[in-house]
Amino acid sequence: MSDNQDAGVSIVPIGGLGEFGLNMMVYQYGDDIIVVDAGLMFPEADMPGVDLVFPDITYLRENRDKIKGIIITHAHEDHVGGLAFFLRQINVPIYGTELTLALAKGRLREYGALEIAQLNVIHPDDTVQLGCFHLEFIYVAHSIPDTVAVAIHTPVGIIVHASDFKFDQTPVDNRLTEVHKLAALGEKGVLLLISDSTNADRPGFTPSERSIYPDLNGVFQQTTGGLFLATFSSSLHRVQQFIDLAVEHHRLIAVSGRSMINNIRTASELGYLDVPHNILIDAREANRFAPHEVVVLSTGSQGEPRSGMALIAKDDHAFLHIEPGDTVLISARIIPGNELSVRHMINHLLRRGAHVLHERNANIHVSGHGAREDLKLMMNLVRPKFFIPAHGEYSNLVQHAELAEDVGISSDNITVAEDGDLISLTPDFCGVRGKVPAGRVLVDGKIDMGVENIVVHDRQQLAQxxxxxxxxxxxxxxxxxxxxxxxxxxxxxxxxxxxxxxxxxxxxxxxxxxxxxxxxxxxxxxxxxxxxxxxxxxxxxxxxxxxxxxxxxxxx
Ligand SMILES: [Zn+2]
Ligand SMILES: [Zn+2]
The missing domain is CATH 3.10.20.580 (Ubiquitin-like (UB roll))
Structure with missing residues (x-):
């Protein structure tokens, strides 16, 4: 990339365009670079011996002197999970909301990167100046609290980086997507919108997180025996609903899974979860109570082999066991690629005589990502001249691009880009102008070994x-x-x-x-x-x- 400012703003998706996970976007103008998000991806079944997947940040390493900072939009692994890996190679100031950075700290500590991390907590009403980029933040509703979109004021115009969002009119924590800020930006004139394509194939609006409360309540009402709930430890609005229901139905909550325990502790300490005194018990104590007096809240909604719920399903858990007639709720989206492990887990649970409810046979999960009408609303509020769909597999990006045409954005002004594309943005142009190195780094446990890809790593390990x-x-x-x-x-x-x-x-x-x-x-x-x-x-x-x-x- 040349330093020629006539080329306008350069935008490089390092990860997240053409896949779910690995979200990382680079914005550059002259000698100033900012990075938005540092996500990871969990390995696919065809990557034996690999624990984690990170984006290849060769391009950023080569330009490290220009990087003014990294902004983390929210605490999901696909946006923050690669931060320790990133920091070990490029140590720049980090900006994120209170909960986002508090949850990120845990993983940074785990990988020994907390001491070097320069953490800067931002409030959604703050502004930040990084080089020539002036940043504003827009609070957005999502499945984890404290998520923000970013408005990047650049010398060529305003870019709205929408992050993950939905327009939930009745969110569990009553914090709404800041529609007024989006509309004000649209009024001012937005040059480019980059938006979340996860649910570009789903019609309508994504229902409110609260919409599943009645059915969850029904499950609590009808369950007389043991009750097991599995969800993502980051789905804190869901966790809040479970806590409210446990209170309502006089059950204590036995929490299983390290990330679930840590996230609940951090979020409640900071006031993002309302956890009544004495309702949480150690999972080891669950057996001291009758099955109807306790609800088990566990990780493992994706059937990950060593997760709490998978161990319970196989009766391999040290102290939590399923009895015939117990009810298990898998209250999460089954992520593409995880179907097999989830099916295995469900089979084991059924073999133990459990009733198993999941998103395909009960109304117990709702997405944190906007569906087609939400996506159109985002475009109509922001009214961008140019549009780039992000956050999804190629088919999601294409469907999102079609939606953009539906709302009247000219097809010439829509760019379906992929990881490693070098996109050039000027007041009159937005399109791919070249390529930079991009790809995946596969890691087995240690994050500081600096391998470039699995082949190199395999060879090194075999040789040594x-x-x-x-x-x-x-x-x-x-x-x-x-x-x-x-x-x-x-x-x-x-x-x-x-x-x-x-x-x-x-x-x-x-x-x-x-x-x-x-x-x-x-x-x-x-x-x-x-x-x-x-x-x-x-x-x-x-x-x-x-x-x-x-x-x-x-x-x-
Ligand atoms: Zn997210
Ligand atoms: Zn995401």
Whole structure:
């Protein structure tokens, strides 16, 4: 990118255009750069051994001296989850609302990046000047409180970066999307709107978060036994409704899952959650009460193998158990890609005799993202000259672009862009002018190793620490080990000289499998993950090396 200011403002989506997750947008004018959001994505099933996915920020590293700051719009992982990874490479001031930064702190601490973080709390009525960019914030309703859109006043005109939003007229916390600010910007004249395409395929307005309260209340009324609720720990409006219902129906709340416990604590301390005194109990104490006296609130709405709800479903949880007749609510969107793990979890729950309610068989979830009419309303309030759909897979972006045409934005003024596109914006032009490096960085646990992609990382790990392939055969019915494990290794240790080590490793694998519940044993992925975890720990301890472990599980 040249520093020529005649080229106007340059906009680069580093992530989030063409995929769900990894949201990161770069705005540049001359020698000033600002970044909006630093999201992550959870790995897909075809990325074995990968824990997290981050956007490739090579372009920003090359221009680090120009970066004046990063703005985080809200505390969802797809907007803030990559912040520690970003800060380790580019340490610039961070701006975000009170709750957003409070929740971000937890993850920064976890990755040892909190000490270096320059956190600046903003209120939605504040303005911030970063280089030539003057920033205003617009409060928007979303599934997590304290979300803001950003109006970026640039030398060529105003850009509205809408972030994730809906127009909820009766939000749980009574904080409305600041329609008046959007309309005022529209009156002033907005050059470009960049907006959320998540629900560009859904007709109508997204219903209010409160609209599911009656049906949730019905579930509480009808449930006489145990009640288990799974949702995202970041869905704090949903959590608030659960808390209100628990109070109403005289149940204590047993909270399960580290992120759920942490988020509830942080949000209630700051006043974003109203949690009556003495209603929360430690999940370990749940068994001291009758099933109808407690509701379990847990993470794991996506069936993530090691999450609270998935462990409960497989009867692998240390102290929370499903009894026949209990009711389980999965009150969250099933994210594309997670269908299989959610289905596994539901099957296990049904096997235990639970009633399972989810978004497809009950009105117990509503989206935090605006549907087609919300999206049109955003465009009609802001009335931009140019439009770029963001936050979605390519099909979502295209459908959002079609909506923009419907409300009268000329197709010449709509740009469907993808990650790595270098978009040029002037008062008369908005379009793709080139490409910058973009892509994904795949990480297995450590975030500071600076790998560029999984191939490089694999090669490094293989070269340094070698590879171990444990092969085990399980009985298809019982899940017991019927043959093996055999250990094949390359470049790790000389097999002849390490018989003891490998024999011990075999015992560890057998022990680990034997200790899985029948439910877990029936899932090949769970068995593989367990073997991978115990062997990596074992080899690290014994040899101080981290060979790549690629378990092969067969069934007869
Ligand atoms: Zn969000
Ligand atoms: Zn998002």
């Amino acid at each position: 620490d070698g590879m171990v392939i444990p092969i085990v055969v399980l009985n298809n019915n019982s899940g017991d080990v019927t043959a093996g494990p055999d250990m094949v290794s390359r470049g790790f240790v000389h097999m002849d000289e390490s018989e003891d080590l490998m024999n011990e490793a075999k015992e560890i694998v057998i022990h680990a499998i034997n200790h899985l519940s029948p439910g877990s044993k029936s899932e090949t992925e769970t068995v593989q993950e367990e073997i991978r975890v115990v062997l990596r720990r074992f080899f690290k301890k014994k040899t101080d090396r981290r060979p790549m472990v690629l378990p092969v599980v067969m069934r007869v």
